[in-house]
Amino acid sequence: xxxxxxxxxxxxxxxxxxxxxxxxxxxxxxxxxxxxxxxxxxxxxxxxxxxxxxxxxxxxxxxxxxxxxxxxxxxxxxxxxxxxxxx
Numbered sequence: 001x002x003x004x005x006x007x008x009x010x011x012x013x014x015x016x017x018x019x020x021x022x023x024x025x026x027x028x029x030x031x032x033x034x035x036x037x038x039x040x041x042x043x044x045x046x047x048x049x050x051x052x053x054x055x056x057x058x059x060x061x062x063x064x065x066x067x068x069x070x071x072x073x074x075x076x077x078x079x080x081x082x083x084x085x086x087x
Contacts, residue, residue: 007037009033009036009037010036011029011032012028012029012032012054012057015061017032017057017061019054020053023049023050023053023054024048024050025050026050027048027050027051027054028050028051028053028054028057029054030051030054031046031050031051031052031053031054031055031056031057031058032054032055032057032058032061033054033058034046034051034054034055034058035054035055035056035057035058035059035061035062036058036061036062041055
């Protein structure tokens with residue numbers, strides 16, 4: 001069971017998004033909320049078109065929001081691995 005989120009995220013309609021009529025509104029909104037919460041697509045249910053489109057809309061909204069706030073891009077995080085060689 002997930003702990004209750006302490007954040008209140010906007011709905012797609014609150015940010016001016018219109019859900020296309022060919023998509024399932026409930027799944028679209030779930031995908032949008034999932035993207036805003038920082039989730040990743042990990043299950044088969046999340047691969048359905050309505051969820052994916054909502055997820056994509058959420059990610060694009062976050063990108064635009066960060067750009068308006070002056071956060072253009074986060075620094076790249078990479079992994080380095082080293083091996084010590086003994087003589």
